[in-house]
Amino acid sequence: MQTFDTSTTTLPTLRRGSQLHETERRLNAVLNNASVAIFLMDDRQHCVYMNRAAELLTGFSLTEVLARDCPLHDIVHHTYPDGRPFPLEECAIDRAFPENNQERGEEVFVHKDGRFYPVGFTASPIRDDDAKIIGTIIEVRDITEEKAAAERQRLLTNELNHRVKNTLATVQSIAAQTFRGRTDDAARQMFDARMVALSNTHNVLTSQNWEAASLRSVVESALAPHALAEVDTARFDLVGPDTRLHPKVAVTLAMALHELMTNAAKYGALSVPEGRVGVHWTLERIEGGERLDLAWTETAGPTVVEPTRRGFGSRLIERQLPMEFDGSAVIAYPPGGVTCHIRIPLTALGWHGQDLVTGRATR
Known part of the structure; x- marks a missing residue:
């Protein structure tokens, strides 16, 4: 099973050449400057990367999320606003993996402090060079003010x-x-x-x-x-x-x-x-x-x-x-x-x- 390297709090890398390292540094700078929250999941739907906007949105740091070693859904999307458990199989975001590109919609996330907040999301599967699906990328934004x-x-x-x-x-x-x-x-x-x-x-x-x-x-x-x-x-x-x-x-x-x-x-x-x-x-x-x-x-x-x-x-x-x-x-x-x-x-x-x-x- 192919997974992403999670040994750092930045984007996972496969090797460390000087040119590759510079590209990675620039990419991390771009992602961490983005106002939209970005999550990267492996083929188990475990989060292996989140930018600063994602940390601010959820209240969780990447280190905390990695330590939980569970699907991202179980951390930020586990409960309906009425208190009912939210099973992973009912999650529209999870359904972006493994088939749908640009899956869009609205959901309600649970913050680290326990409050609920509405979000708009776009989710797509990530494929390797052989078109095999190895993960999911999700863009999320808080739409509380819009609502x-x-x-x-x-x-x-x-x-x-x-x-x-x-x-x-x-x-x-x-x-x-x-x-x-x-x-x-x-x-x-x-x-x-x-x-x-x-x-x-x-x-x-x-x-x-x-x-x-x-x-x-x-x-x-x-x-x-x-x-x-x-x-x-x-x-x-x-x-x-x-x-x-x-x-x-x-x-x-x-x-x-x-x-x-x-x-x-x-x-x-x-x-x-x-x-x-x-x-x-x-x-x-x-x-x-x-x-x-x-x-x-x-x-x-x-x-x-x-x-x-x-x-x-x-x-x-x-x-x-x-x-x-x-x-x-x-x-x-x-x-x-x-x-x-x-x-x-x-x-x-x-x-x-x-x-x-x-x-x-x-x-």
């Missing part, structure tokens, strides 16, 4: 969503007082439905920390209030690949789909039992990102007559989308059913604040 930051962001996002919902509820209350006795119930119901559509889109964005929204989730959420009321789910045909939408695109697209759906339910294909609605979309590669090409089609509904005036919904679709996103939106009224063709360039999603830093502030 805490993600939790803070989640709480802030939920609080933001809660306040937005309260604001929408306040708007609805003000509208109810304003509309009372001055307009019919249909207008009030339409206003409330638009508030609900906006609120539903906020829910989709909140689930993604307001970084982006799934295109399919936006479409399904916008149609859900009507789709759930239907016994025949075949009345809706949604076909297209998923992608991530910028929050501004998600909100405007959801409102456009809501207006189309509301019109279909009142006057179009969904106002009769046999009517159908199809929403088909494709994604086309363009310079700087993708372009969403979405078609709304109504069939088997009442004969369509083009309206003599444009309402709020038509103006939102045909004016807002092109104005905000340099896209296009065309609503047509053929006798067989209303159609709407929407094209929106989807620029690549960047990191938060990128527009300000790069001077590309959004309009």
Whole structure:
């Protein structure tokens, strides 16, 4: 059985030539200066090398680890956070040996002082000149701060969503007082439905920390209030690949789909039992990102007559989308059913604040 030389606290070596010794010295300097923890295990999964970052991470020195003469798992990864023993055979890091290259994941280590801490790891087997596996190398980093930051962001996002919902509820209350006795119930119901559509889109964005929204989730959420009321789910045909939408695109697209759906339910294909609605979309590669090409089609509904005036919904679709996103939106009224063709360039999603830093502030 081939093993690594563990007679020193530096990287194991097979011989001591001057050139080899200089190479080893430089390599040790690099590894000990690295901020990520690096562990080297033999074919028994016993640790034979750990850099300074690994010693700081675990609380154990290499000398202490070598003296234990047991798998590294039994030293830093032996217990689940709930107190249950953590068998070696259940360890994702151990499964990197002997087959998987670049095994990645997250685990919870146990510090020398007994506390638990989350880590992200990358593990790969080490092979000799004959491709025989003789050990494992693992890179590990403490992700405690990342986890805490993600939790803070989640709480802030939920609080933001809660306040937005309260604001929408306040708007609805003000509208109810304003509309009372001055307009019919249909207008009030339409206003409330638009508030609900906006609120539903906020829910989709909140689930993604307001970084982006799934295109399919936006479409399904916008149609859900009507789709759930239907016994025949075949009345809706949604076909297209998923992608991530910028929050501004998600909100405007959801409102456009809501207006189309509301019109279909009142006057179009969904106002009769046999009517159908199809929403088909494709994604086309363009310079700087993708372009969403979405078609709304109504069939088997009442004969369509083009309206003599444009309402709020038509103006939102045909004016807002092109104005905000340099896209296009065309609503047509053929006798067989209303159609709407929407094209929106989807620029690549960047990191938060990128527009300000790069001077590309959004309009």
